[in-house]
Amino acid sequence: MTDFNQTRAQFILPEGKIYLDGNSLGPVPVAAAERLQKMLSDEWGTMLIGGWSQAGWMDMSFDVGNRIAKLIGAAERSIAMGDTLSLKVYQALAAALQLNPGRSVILSDTGNFPSDLYIAQGLVRSLDRGLELRTVPPAEIEQALTDDVAVLMLTEVDYQTGRLHDMAALTDLAHQKGIITVWDLAHSTGAIPVDLGAANADIAIGCTYKYLNGGPGAPAFIYVNPAIVDRIQPTISGWLGHQNPFDFSADYAPGPGIERMRVGTPPVIALNVLNTAMDVFDHVDMADVRRQSIKLSELLIAEVATHCPSLLLISPTDPMTRGSQVSFAHQHGYAIMKALIDRGVIGDFRAPDAIRFGLAPLYISEADVRAAVVILADILDNRLWDRPEYQVRAAIT
Amino acid sequence: MTDFNQTRAQFILPEGKIYLDGNSLGPVPVAAAERLQKMLSDEWGTMLIGGWSQAGWMDMSFDVGNRIAKLIGAAERSIAMGDTLSLKVYQALAAALQLNPGRSVILSDTGNFPSDLYIAQGLVRSLDRGLELRTVPPAEIEQALTDDVAVLMLTEVDYQTGRLHDMAALTDLAHQKGIITVWDLAHSTGAIPVDLGAANADIAIGCTYKYLNGGPGAPAFIYVNPAIVDRIQPTISGWLGHQNPFDFSADYAPGPGIERMRVGTPPVIALNVLNTAMDVFDHVDMADVRRQSIKLSELLIAEVATHCPSLLLISPTDPMTRGSQVSFAHQHGYAIMKALIDRGVIGDFRAPDAIRFGLAPLYISEADVRAAVVILADILDNRLWDRPEYQVRAAIT
Numbered sequence: 001m002t003d004f005n006q007t008r009a010q011f012i013l014p015e016g017k018i019y020l021d022g023n024s025l026g027p028v029p030v031a032a033a034e035r036l037q038k039m040l041s042d043e044w045g046t047m048l049i050g051g052w053s054q055a056g057w058m059d060m061s062f063d064v065g066n067r068i069a070k071l072i073g074a075a076e077r078s079i080a081m082g083d084t085l086s087l088k089v090y091q092a093l094a095a096a097l098q099l100n101p102g103r104s105v106i107l108s109d110t111g112n113f114p115s116d117l118y119i120a121q122g123l124v125r126s127l128d129r130g131l132e133l134r135t136v137p138p139a140e141i142e143q144a145l146t147d148d149v150a151v152l153m154l155t156e157v158d159y160q161t162g163r164l165h166d167m168a169a170l171t172d173l174a175h176q177k178g179i180i181t182v183w184d185l186a187h188s189t190g191a192i193p194v195d196l197g198a199a200n201a202d203i204a205i206g207c208t209y210k211y212l213n214g215g216p217g218a219p220a221f222i223y224v225n226p227a228i229v230d231r232i233q234p235t236i237s238g239w240l241g242h243q244n245p246f247d248f249s250a251d252y253a254p255g256p257g258i259e260r261m262r263v264g265t266p267p268v269i270a271l272n273v274l275n276t277a278m279d280v281f282d283h284v285d286m287a288d289v290r291r292q293s294i295k296l297s298e299l300l301i302a303e304v305a306t307h308c309p310s311l312l313l314i315s316p317t318d319p320m321t322r323g324s325q326v327s328f329a330h331q332h333g334y335a336i337m338k339a340l341i342d343r344g345v346i347g348d349f350r351a352p353d354a355i356r357f358g359l360a361p362l363y364i365s366e367a368d369v370r371a372a373v374v375i376l377a378d379i380l381d382n383r384l385w386d387r388p389e390y391q392v393r394a395a396i397t
Numbered sequence: 398m399t400d401f402n403q404t405r406a407q408f409i410l411p412e413g414k415i416y417l418d419g420n421s422l423g424p425v426p427v428a429a430a431e432r433l434q435k436m437l438s439d440e441w442g443t444m445l446i447g448g449w450s451q452a453g454w455m456d457m458s459f460d461v462g463n464r465i466a467k468l469i470g471a472a473e474r475s476i477a478m479g480d481t482l483s484l485k486v487y488q489a490l491a492a493a494l495q496l497n498p499g500r501s502v503i504l505s506d507t508g509n510f511p512s513d514l515y516i517a518q519g520l521v522r523s524l525d526r527g528l529e530l531r532t533v534p535p536a537e538i539e540q541a542l543t544d545d546v547a548v549l550m551l552t553e554v555d556y557q558t559g560r561l562h563d564m565a566a567l568t569d570l571a572h573q574k575g576i577i578t579v580w581d582l583a584h585s586t587g588a589i590p591v592d593l594g595a596a597n598a599d600i601a602i603g604c605t606y607k608y609l610n611g612g613p614g615a616p617a618f619i620y621v622n623p624a625i626v627d628r629i630q631p632t633i634s635g636w637l638g639h640q641n642p643f644d645f646s647a648d649y650a651p652g653p654g655i656e657r658m659r660v661g662t663p664p665v666i667a668l669n670v671l672n673t674a675m676d677v678f679d680h681v682d683m684a685d686v687r688r689q690s691i692k693l694s695e696l697l698i699a700e701v702a703t704h705c706p707s708l709l710l711i712s713p714t715d716p717m718t719r720g721s722q723v724s725f726a727h728q729h730g731y732a733i734m735k736a737l738i739d740r741g742v743i744g745d746f747r748a749p750d751a752i753r754f755g756l757a758p759l760y761i762s763e764a765d766v767r768a769a770v771v772i773l774a775d776i777l778d779n780r781l782w783d784r785p786e787y788q789v790r791a792a793i794t
Contacts, residue, residue: 012442021446028442036433044613045409045425048743049418057613083480084661086635094523110647115636115661118649122634126491127524135647209662216441216454216665237519238483239512248748250507250532252515264481264512265606268613270666346445351645 002288007362010280011213018368020347023159023187023325023358026213026277035276039269057268062258064271065221067278068212071286072185072204073195074223080261081208081271085186085220087236088205089119089153091261092222094235096151096180096203097123097131099228103150104131107179109138111158116184120153138163142173149179156194157187157323160350162315164192164323168199175200186210191293191324191360193286196223211324211360212281214274222261229257238263280362292361293324300326300357300369307377314354327356335390339379342390345372399685404759407677408610415765417744420556420584420722420755423610423674432673436666454665459655461668462618464675465609468683469582469601470592471620477658478605478668482583482617484633485602486516486550488658489619491632493548493577493600494520494528496625500547501528504576506535508555513581517550535560539570546576553591554584554720557747559712561589561720565596572597583607588690588721588757590683593620608721608757609678611671619658626654635660677759689758690721697723697754697766704774711751724753732787736776739787742769 012028013019019027043055052058065079083091093106106120117133124131136144138158145152152174156165171181183204188194190211196204204223208214224232234254239245240262243253254260297319304311311328330336330353337349348356359369379385409425410416416424440452449455462476480488490503503517514530521528533541535555542549549571553562568578580601585591587608593601601620605611621629631651636642637659640650651657694716701708708725727733727750734746745753756766776782 012438014443014445017445019445025441025446025448027445028437033434033437036437037430040425040430040433041409044422046411048411048414048416048424049422049745050738050743051422051613083484084635084664086637086661087480087484087633090633090635113636114639114645114647117647118634118636118639121649122630122632125630126632128526207662216448217662217667219664220661233519233522235519235523236484236487237515238481238487239510239515240483242511242515246748248511250511250514252518264483264617265604265614267481267616267664267667269670270614270664273666341447346447348446351643 002284004292004361004365007280007284008365011363013363017344017346018372020345020357020359020364020372022360022363023210023356024348025209025216026211026360027363029213029277029280031276031279032273035272036269039272057266060268060271060275061262061266064275064278067281068189068208068221071194071281072189072223073197075197075226078226078258079221079223080258081219081221082262082266083220085205085207086115086119088220088222089116089184090123091234091236092182092203092205093120093123093151093153095224095232096182098233099180099231100150100178103148105149106131106133106151106153107141107144107149108133108135108153109141110135111138111160111163112153112155113159113184113186116153116155138165141170145173145177145179147177149177151182152179153182153184155184155186157192159187160354160356161327162323162325164316164321167194167201171199171201187323187325190281192290201225202228208274212274213277215270217270218274219267219270224258224261226257229260232260234260236263240264240266284362289361293359294319296359296361296364296366296369297322297324297326299366300359300373303370303373304328304376307373308380310380324360325356325358327354329353330355332385334393335385336379338390339385339387340376343375343379345375399681401689401758401762404677404681405762408760410760414741414743415769417742417754417756417761417769419610419757419760420607420753421745422606422613423608423757424760426610426674426677428673428676429612429670432669433666436669454663457665457668457672458659458663461672461675464678465586465605465618468591468678469586469620470594472594472623475623475655476618476620477655478616478618479659479663480617482602482604483512483516485617485619486513486581487520488631488633489579489600489602490517490520490548490550492621492629493579495630496628497547497575497577500545502546503528503530503548503550504538504541504546505530505532505550506538507532508535508557508560509550509552510556510581510583513550513552535562538567542570542574542576544574546574548577548579550579550581552581552583554589556584557751557753558724559720559722561718564591564598568596568598584720584722587678589687598622599625605671609671610674612667614667615671616664616667621655621658623654626657629657631657633660637661637663681759686758690756691716693756693758693761693763693766694719694721694723696763697756697770700767700770701725701773704770705777707777721757722753722755724751726750727752729782731790732782733776735787736782736784737773740772740776742772
């Protein structure tokens with residue numbers, strides 16, 4: 001049984017703030033500061049270049065990957081860390097297209113995160129061989145799984161609405177049509193139980209600065225099903241994906257398994273922070289997280305329905321088809337979120353009109369949710385959002 | 398006049414070690430620890446998601462880029478930071494090929510860093526339209542600049558021998574033949590004066606963990622000549638290269654100038670360390686660094702010639718055609734380097750037989766060089782490398 005008081009104590013949470021934006025950037029793990037000091041003084045500062053072997057820096061991307069693997073039903077050494085999520089989307093799509101050479105369509109939905117679509121657009125343009133990115137509304141994915149589709153690329157949890165795709169069912173349907181699947185787990189990893197192995201998913205990618213609390217710009221990850229990874233000839237064939245990087249041979253030869261998906265020198269400092277953040281999950285059961293997340297989400301929805309009737313719920317009402325966030329629409333959504341942040345309730349705004357609340361049970365309690373809705377109701381009741389300073393548009397992040 | 402005692406004081410240098418491997422990984426800047434603590438407590442820990450605007454995280458990749466620009470003769474806001482050098486090679490080559498669409502050859506030399514060649518191989522394979530990677534010995538580059546060459550991709554300073562290409566002359570010759578240039582500055586930036594503007598170089602890339610001392614896996618950089626950057630349609634078109642990333646529009650539109658070369662969320666923690674490391678250069682004149690580097694290199698070569706006659710110099714003898722490192726060949730090079738490291742002199746080994754010494758004047762003195770050669774001579778004179786424990790091959794890093 002996960003002790004959420006114990007997990008909450010492992011984060012720095014600023015006094016007077018209720019943080020409902022962990023789905024953009026998780027808070028600082030308490031242990032991060034000490035870990036970084038140790039890394040600077042006892043590793044980099046003492047071992048210098050020797051840290052790559054003596055401090056285990058070189059293998060860290062797989063060590064951390066193995067810890068993430070446990071949360072998402074992935075096998076040992078099936079995950080490589082590094083780069084950014086957008087870059088991992090590129091690697092994933094390039095690999096998936098290679099695995100399905102006779103077909104030309106990348107299928108996604110209109111609720112996918114824009115960067116995933118941008119990356120697909122850039123890849124389609126640069127490969128210049130009649131590929132097509134096809135997007136349909138999320139509800140129409142099933143019918144769109146046709147014989148010309150090479151790759152189904154979806155984000156499991158919609159970044160705006162929190163709508164949750166059925167990964168196992170869609171992967172199965174895709175496979176029946178000979179389609180390779182690429183799942184973006186940005187809003188899933190550490191938030192909801194994921195079982196890549198049971199779903200027989202082909203490729204998955206994700207970021208680690210949201211529900212894993214790895215810090216701003218923390219390294220991304222890529223998973224490839226061990227059954228197919230050896231068929232991939234990496235498009236971005238960097239030296240750390242080489243079979244023997246330190247032989248410095250002139251020709252690329254892919255490393256065994258997932259190693260081939262590494263590109264360049266691992267981001268050791270960031271991996272150290274992330275590795276520390278992963279300690280929190282050592283005593284966490286994702287089923288407990290899911291139960292508590294649903295409890296918090298249902299509470300938020302109920303409280304808002306009672307106290308903030310002008311907000312329109314745009315997340316699914318059925319918690320089984322929703323991730324760990326709840327979003328509402330309001331024509332003054334932007335100003336409302338500015339007013340909320342001013343009063344210590346930190347959520348997020350997503351154009352054109354969505355206010356978004358992430359519910360991370362590791363550090364958010366029912367009392368937080370109730371307190372947040374009291375403030376939200378006050379802002380709405382008294383039209384506090386109507387102040388001029390809240391009308392000026394600028395990126396809220 | 399650069400005060401090298403003052404720069405040396407800004408690094409943590411372990412007692413009893415002479416560090417001649419800053420060309421693999423620079424040492425820890427003293428100020429890094431405090432900067433990281435501040436970033437954790439006053440920025441991420443206090444501002445949470447707000448740090449992206451309030452602490453300037455979002456612009457940090459250009460702010461740091463501007464500081465690097467000053468060292469390599471690049472214009473303000475012509476450099477974007479992020480990812481790894483291998484990835485930047487991919488971006489650079491993809492862009493360069495786009496700028497020269499009618500041609501099919503990527504020309505490089507056999508002394509280029511293997512990852513640059515691997516990346517070119519992967520790109521050539523994936524684009525699958527008759528492109529060719531052609532490599533010739535470094536001395537034959539000039540004659541190889543023929544009309545079918547689209548891109549000349551060279552590392553300015555050879556990672557093994559330290560041989561230095563004449564960037565200005567080769568860029569000029571390349572341009573006369575209608576060839577786009579990609580310069581890898583991994584062993585140049587912070588080591589020797591570079592003037593991308595004067596050379597009218599097209600694209601350049603580099604890493605920041607060597608002579609810039611940004612830490613293991615520190616972010617890489619890419620430079621694009623402002624005169625041509627707007628003609629590039631990025632192949633890796635991530636959201637942070639978008640014109641308006643926070644509009645979350647469905648279609649990619651490249652950001653202005655160099656902004657389009659960003660891919661994903663900036664690695665803020667690593668950028669903070671690098672930004673601190675760049676403070677050291679505020680009072681450094683690269684012409685002084687070059688003068689001192691030549692002095693140290695000439696001293697090392699002279700001392701080795703006198704005291705270690707069995708070592709064969711494989712770096713150029715003329716300092717004007719050499720970077721900031723000196724390499725020697727010896728059939729027992731690997732064991733010699735292991736013995737040296739055991740006795741506190743940290744250099745590097747590069748297969749098959751090269752021992753390599755980086756001379757970074759910011760923290761290496763003439764006394765260091767003399768002391769290192771005394772130890773090296775002792776190892777050679779007494780065949781200390783002949784011990785069994787030094788024969789076992791493993792990555793030295």
